Amino acid sequence: MTVGQRKQSGSSGSSHSDTPVLQSKDAGEGSGVALKKQIGLVSACGIIVGNIIGSGIFVSPKGVLENASSVGMAIIVWVTTGIITAIGALCYAELGVTIPKSGGDYSYVKDIFGGLAGFLRLWIAVLVIYPTNQAVIALTFSNYILQPFFPSCFPPEGGLRLLAAGCLLLLTWVNCYSVRWATCVQDIFTAGKLLALGLIIIMGVVQICKGHYYWLEPAHAFETFRDYDVGLIALSFLQGSFAYGGWNFLNYVTEELVDPYRNLPCAIFISIPVVTFVYVFANVAYVTAMSPQELLASNAVAVTFGEKLLGVMSWIMPISVALSTFGGVNGSLFTSSRLFFAGAREGQLPCLLAMIHITRCTPIPALVFTLISTLLMLCTSDIYTLINYVGFINYLFYGVTVAGQIVLRIKQPDIYRPIKVSLLWPVIYLLFWAFLLVFSLYSEPVVCGIGLAIMMTGVPVYFLGVYWENKPQCFHIIIGKMTHLCQKLCLVVYPDMKDQNKEDDKSPQMNA
Numbered sequence: 001m002t003v004g005q006r007k008q009s010g011s012s013g014s015s016h017s018d019t020p021v022l023q024s025k026d027a028g029e030g031s032g033v034a035l036k037k038q039i040g041l042v043s044a045c046g047i048i049v050g051n052i053i054g055s056g057i058f059v060s061p062k063g064v065l066e067n068a069s070s071v072g073m074a075i076i077v078w079v080t081t082g083i084i085t086a087i088g089a090l091c092y093a094e095l096g097v098t099i100p101k102s103g104g105d106y107s108y109v110k111d112i113f114g115g116l117a118g119f120l121r122l123w124i125a126v127l128v129i130y131p132t133n134q135a136v137i138a139l140t141f142s143n144y145i146l147q148p149f150f151p152s153c154f155p156p157e158g159g160l161r162l163l164a165a166g167c168l169l170l171l172t173w174v175n176c177y178s179v180r181w182a183t184c185v186q187d188i189f190t191a192g193k194l195l196a197l198g199l200i201i202i203m204g205v206v207q208i209c210k211g212h213y214y215w216l217e218p219a220h221a222f223e224t225f226r227d228y229d230v231g232l233i234a235l236s237f238l239q240g241s242f243a244y245g246g247w248n249f250l251n252y253v254t255e256e257l258v259d260p261y262r263n264l265p266c267a268i269f270i271s272i273p274v275v276t277f278v279y280v281f282a283n284v285a286y287v288t289a290m291s292p293q294e295l296l297a298s299n300a301v302a303v304t305f306g307e308k309l310l311g312v313m314s315w316i317m318p319i320s321v322a323l324s325t326f327g328g329v330n331g332s333l334f335t336s337s338r339l340f341f342a343g344a345r346e347g348q349l350p351c352l353l354a355m356i357h358i359t360r361c362t363p364i365p366a367l368v369f370t371l372i373s374t375l376l377m378l379c380t381s382d383i384y385t386l387i388n389y390v391g392f393i394n395y396l397f398y399g400v401t402v403a404g405q406i407v408l409r410i411k412q413p414d415i416y417r418p419i420k421v422s423l424l425w426p427v428i429y430l431l432f433w434a435f436l437l438v439f440s441l442y443s444e445p446v447v448c449g450i451g452l453a454i455m456m457t458g459v460p461v462y463f464l465g466v467y468w469e470n471k472p473q474c475f476h477i478i479i480g481k482m483t484h485l486c487q488k489l490c491l492v493v494y495p496d497m498k499d500q501n502k503e504d505d506k507s508p509q510m511n512a
Contacts, residue, residue, distance in 0.1 A: 034495045043183040044267035050190035051246030051331040067236035072221030081240035082276030091402045093265040096251045097418040103342030104251035105401040112404035122343040123458030130336035135377040138164035141325035144318045171330045172371040189327025196320030204285020215287040231443030249335040337366040355492035393451045399433035402426045
């Protein structure tokens with residue numbers, strides 16, 4: 001390997017052009033290392049389903065019911081949130097095949113609204129959204145593993161955090177070692193979590209057949225345990241949105257998809273209806289065995305459900321749920337690291353994060369960065385506050401991205417779109433989005449305000465770190481030496497975009 005200079009293509013305002021880096025000897029001949037297209041349709045569905053069904057369905061039922069104020073309204077929230085998620089997924093499917101770049105909504109926002117808007121999306125993702133999401137799922141994994149050992153009290157906080165950190169370390173190593181290993185883990189644990197939820201649904205059907213459907217009868221389903229409040233109902237939608245969070249994660253790995261023009265939309269159209277069906281009927285099953293008061297009193301809803309119906313076999317449920325959340329951590333690490341990789345490749349994060357291993361072709365620096373940020377987030381253990389942060393900020397950028405679909409239609413009406421949906425769908429999604437934002441700000445202005453304040457701290461960072469090109473030479477030298485050292489430690493180089501583009505050209509495009 002030799003020392004060369006990074007060539008930034010398509011990255012305006014970058015400050016990394018003078019950074020010395022290691023490159024493959026053959027990079028100039030188009031035979032260097034590159035991200036490989038190894039994700040087929042089955043693995044693509046596994047990524048979506050596995051990321052959505054992480055911990056939300058096992059944690060959020062409590063938050064949804066508490067804010068919805070009745071069983072009937074909670075079920076309406078789950079159904080409505082699933083429909084809105086499907087509409088958002090339709091919009092993302094069009095954007096994903098129109099702008100076929102890894103990075104998901106970050107890439108779309110940056111291309112449509114410019115560098116600052118894209119950086120703010122990246123900034124809040126780095127600081128809050130994805131570290132928080134991974135920390136929440138890892139803590140839930142720990143809770144379900146340790147709960148059987150502490151039947152009469154809560155597991156110790158230190159134990160929860162240590163086990164969550166061990167889970168994150170193990171799965172980061174798997175993702176660094178092999179993309180194929182990571183996707184295999186995702187496929188296996190996605191199948192496992194569907195079996196666990198299938199068991200819950202089957203037990204619910206048996207309960208209904210036995211006549212245990214008191215809380216599903218219309219006369220009782222809408223009995224309130226406190227008065228309805230529009231702001232609280234909006235918060236219940238936010239809690240439900242956390243459970244559906246991850247529906248857009250496949251868009252982060254578009255460049256690693258086999259035939260993305262076909263497999264991206266197909267995976268979305270298969271996965272979202274499956275998850276909605278599973279979620280709605282899992283929540284129906286919960287209320288066949290538990291009253292609303294019992295459900296609200298439980299910190300591990302699925303475990304309580306299993307204890308009531310499985311007897312001596314109740315240990316199956318916490319183990320099944322723990323395995324489910326374990327797979328959720330894997331999927332989140334896999335996809336969020338690609339977001340940071342894409343941001344670095346565009347010159348908006350340190351250039352080291354855009355590098356991949358010379359033989360394994362995995363983005364090791366981005367994965368390690370994701371791990372460190374998530375471990376720092378483990379210092380906060382209030383899981384429901386974290387869910388509110390994630391739900392609000394995610395919804396903010398989901399709406400901005402969907403609005404970008406309309407803007408792109410106006411700015412570039414003739415651009416090739418393999419999929420073109422009616423503009424009625426993004427309008428419906430944006431109306432629902434605005435409802436959630438307004439009443440979330442009204443109901444919990446402090447939580448939402450802190451999230452917005454964190455996001456706005458990215459503005460000076462953007463102008464100092466990205467927009468300001470003429471930094472002192474000593475700065476470039478220091479960064480260059482640090483990057484060079486980390487490259488040697490991790491054995492990473494910049495991916496060869498020529499090879500990547502060749503693979504993209506081989507993918508057949510669908511007719512519009």
